Amino acid sequence: MVNAAIAMGVPDRILGYGAAEGLLFAARFAQKELDGLDGGVWFFNKEPTRIPAPGEEGLAAWADDWLDEGTRTEKLRGVVKKNSLWKLRQSGRIFDEYGFHLAPMLKAILDASAGLQGHTVAIVVMTESPHDGAEFVATMKRAAKYPVFWVFIGVSGSAESSCHLGVVDTLGKEPGDPDNFVVLKVNFWTRPAQWLTARRIKKALRRWQKRTPTG
Numbered sequence: 001m002v003n004a005a006i007a008m009g010v011p012d013r014i015l016g017y018g019a020a021e022g023l024l025f026a027a028r029f030a031q032k033e034l035d036g037l038d039g040g041v042w043f044f045n046k047e048p049t050r051i052p053a054p055g056e057e058g059l060a061a062w063a064d065d066w067l068d069e070g071t072r073t074e075k076l077r078g079v080v081k082k083n084s085l086w087k088l089r090q091s092g093r094i095f096d097e098y099g100f101h102l103a104p105m106l107k108a109i110l111d112a113s114a115g116l117q118g119h120t121v122a123i124v125v126m127t128e129s130p131h132d133g134a135e136f137v138a139t140m141k142r143a144a145k146y147p148v149f150w151v152f153i154g155v156s157g158s159a160e161s162s163c164h165l166g167v168v169d170t171l172g173k174e175p176g177d178p179d180n181f182v183v184l185k186v187n188f189w190t191r192p193a194q195w196l197t198a199r200r201i202k203k204a205l206r207r208w209q210k211r212t213p214t215g
Contacts, residue, residue: 001116002205004030005109007048008125009100012089016107018155021189022125025155027059029198031125039113039120048108061102062097099131102168103139106150110143119209121201123151129166135172136167137177144178149208151201154185162187180208 006026008019030037046124054062070081080086088094113120130136141151152162162185171177179184182204186193 001149002034003036003038003116003118003120004034004121005042005113005114005122006030006037006125007040007042007044007105007109010045010094011042011127012045012095015067015069015085016127016155018186018189019125019127020063021185022153022155023064023067024059025189025197026123026125027054027062028054029201030121031059033198033202034121035118038116039122040098042105042108043085043088043094044100044102044105044108045094046101046104047093047128048105049093050108050112051084051088086105100128101132101135102126102130103132103135106136106139106143107164110146110147110148113146113148118147120148121151121205122148123153123201125153125155126165126168127155127163129164129168133167140171140178140181143175144180148210149205149212150181151204152181152183153197154183156187159163173204179213201208 005024008023014067040050041053042159043051053203065084067085068081068083069085070079109122117154152165152168153163156163165183168183171181171183172179182201186197
């Protein structure tokens with residue numbers, strides 16, 4: 001059994017297209033390739049916030065409520081779509097004065113998946129590098145003993161440049177670094193890009209599962 005958790009770094013400003021499409025990709029991947037989202041759906045900046053997973057109304061209705069902030073024209077005109085993401089921002093639970101922090105997000109997913117059977121795949125969508133580099137690396141090293149495989153996806157809206165993930169890009173380059181992760185970069189979520197990203201996740205996951213038994 002392979003459970004899933006998905007997470008996305010959310011600023012207190014307008015949510016970028018690449019991030020929203022990245023989370024939708026992660027949700028579709030979890031539904032099609034894995035055994036459900038029992039590890040949770042999460043938004044994070046400084047601290048993580050768990051939100052409802054897609055329900056009986058389907059993925060499109062869920063995305064409309066949590067990710068759709070209107071067209072580009074509407075955003076430029078200051079039109080506010082008062083969906084669940086807007087309400088979360090208004091409550092003060094989405095606030096990025098201190099930038100994104102990954103360590104608390106990792107700990108929340110580890111706690112949520114602790115009682116689950118089998119492996120867990122945690123897909124984390126990011127638009128910028130985290131601000132807690134040392135704590136993040138320390139948490140990744142501690143997390144290596146758990147049956148959780150981490151997928152970090154850096155998303156960018158530019159065909160000319162990739163998202164730089166800072167300390168995340170250094171994983172695997174020092175002795176003692178964990179090996180339970182893959183780091184991917186996506187500029188635009190075209191169909192070929194989605195197919196290739198899914199293929200790379202499945203390939204990396206299979207390699208890790210072979211050397212990481214559960215139970």
